[in-house]
Amino acid sequence: MPIDSLPHLDEHATLIVAAPDRIWPHLTDVVERSFSRIGMTEYARLVSAADPVTSGPRPLVEGSTFPGFRVATAIPGQELALRGSHRFSTYALVFRLEPAGPGRSRLRAETRATFPGFAGGLYRQILLTSGGHVLGVRRMLATIRRRSEQVPPGDASGA
DSSP, rough: OOOOOOOOOEEEEEEESSSSSHHHHHHHHHHHHSSTTHHHHHHHHHHHHHOOOOOOOSSTTTOEEEEEEEEEETTTEEEEEEEEEEEEEEEEEEEEEOOOOOTOEEEEEEEEEEOOOHHHHHHHHHHHSHHEEEEEHHHHHHHHHHHSSOOOTTTTTTO
């Protein structure tokens, strides 16, 4: 099922004082680390995720995996699209970087998913009413923003 055909769940965005190419390595690192924390492989196996373990080249490229996700698209400085599925859902998380003026970028995170059957409906309720999904996405965006805006050692300009 193409990502665009999955129902839209939500979208979050942040403005970052950095160019997209400076943000990209932080985006890929934060996203992968967020879904590779202790217990994620076990959770991915518990829900029968299609991609329960880390595999493929690093830095992330199309086909790389980490617990619960496979990289569908990796266009440095532009888009990182992740797909996944397990017994309760088929889903995608798409990050898009866009210029937003001189030295500024907008990072958007769009979630799409379908939750088939009764068990999928219950999973959707838990996911969306717990606030965990929104908190997790917002935390990732804030971490990417903070890391991207830090001045590298020896660079007094911050650019």
